[in-house]
Amino acid sequence: MSIHNVRLEVMQLLEKKIDTFVDQFLIPIETIWQPTDFLPNSQDENFFEEVRELREIAKDLPYDFWVTLVGDTITEEALPTYESWLMDVEGVDQIEANGWSKWVRNWTSEENRHGDLLNKYLYLSGRVNMREIEITTQHLIADGFDIGTGRDPYKNFVYTSFQELATYVSHNRVAQLAKTYGDNKLSKICKMIAGDEMRHHMAYSEFVNQIFKVDPSEMMLAFQYMMKQKIVMPAQFLRESGEKISSAFESFSDSAQRIGVYTASDYVDIMQKLINKWEIDKISDLTDEAEKARDYLMKLPARMAKISERIVIPAESQIFKWVEPARI
Numbered sequence: 001m002s003i004h005n006v007r008l009e010v011m012q013l014l015e016k017k018i019d020t021f022v023d024q025f026l027i028p029i030e031t032i033w034q035p036t037d038f039l040p041n042s043q044d045e046n047f048f049e050e051v052r053e054l055r056e057i058a059k060d061l062p063y064d065f066w067v068t069l070v071g072d073t074i075t076e077e078a079l080p081t082y083e084s085w086l087m088d089v090e091g092v093d094q095i096e097a098n099g100w101s102k103w104v105r106n107w108t109s110e111e112n113r114h115g116d117l118l119n120k121y122l123y124l125s126g127r128v129n130m131r132e133i134e135i136t137t138q139h140l141i142a143d144g145f146d147i148g149t150g151r152d153p154y155k156n157f158v159y160t161s162f163q164e165l166a167t168y169v170s171h172n173r174v175a176q177l178a179k180t181y182g183d184n185k186l187s188k189i190c191k192m193i194a195g196d197e198m199r200h201h202m203a204y205s206e207f208v209n210q211i212f213k214v215d216p217s218e219m220m221l222a223f224q225y226m227m228k229q230k231i232v233m234p235a236q237f238l239r240e241s242g243e244k245i246s247s248a249f250e251s252f253s254d255s256a257q258r259i260g261v262y263t264a265s266d267y268v269d270i271m272q273k274l275i276n277k278w279e280i281d282k283i284s285d286l287t288d289e290a291e292k293a294r295d296y297l298m299k300l301p302a303r304m305a306k307i308s309e310r311i312v313i314p315a316e317s318q319i320f321k322w323v324e325p326a327r328i
Helices: 003-015 018-025 047-058 063-077 079-087 099-125 130-143 153-180 184-214 216-229 249-258 264-277 288-309
Strands: none
Touching (some): 003 099, 018 099, 018 184, 047 184, 063 099, 079 099, 099 130, 099 184
16 A cells, blocks of 8 residues: 555544544634633723723833734734645545544634734734734735645644644743733733644644554654754745745744744754654654654754754844834
8 A cells, every 4th residue: 555545544544533633622612712802892981991001011012022922923824824734635625524624624713813813912002013014924825835744644743743832832932921021911812822722732743643553654754754854934934025035034033032932942842842742762663764763853852952052143133124113
């Protein structure tokens, strides 16, 4: 049987558990939080007072913090790219509306609230140039992304396992920083989003765990492939108005590293967490090639940690069109 057919067979096997996965890792629409729960209510008589308070507290947040928050928001707003990509993974049949497409749609419906909530907060804060943010968001969706997974479900689930945990780290750190700056409302917003991301990480990492049980060698090789080529961030093609594709991503990443929201050492830490979660050292019945892949993976975090120590982040922030210094 070809590798392609084996993957489809494994996806069909896991698909039988989709309802269990949905119930375990996602929350019913009628009971989950909605963006309005954390923002001033426009139907309330105190709406303008609450907005004024939100804007006043937002004044104390520093430049790199705003750049990072904007970048995180734009990343969340590019959700159409992520849904269309997941719908094209082998074994996910959106035409037949099978179990996997049910998962993707329900996952998307939860993720959609994140950009919605952050976007409204940014708009009400009065501290950012919303038109420039909107242009960047439209560019990011139009430019798409290339994460190196192809349509391979094994590689895609490694990517989502890693990326959902990275997003959790980022939103959780922003929540912690917002609290130290006295913005409890923003802190709660980011904490709630981080909670969703952790649940989604648990789901995708469980998919990988299930695949390791039935196709360990190919899953190991897929994991090695993704770690070798490195996990690229969803916002890798970030750009501002009038600029070339990907021109803003590095400076956005520098801002996030400078304030400790998401760093090179976090990347290594997530890699190690996945190795531990999937108990890579204990997996048996591997081919010789997969055994070599396992050896590579077990040594990789230590090697990457040494490299990350040599990374130098510029001390000065790049000035973005999204965030004008005069407004901070």
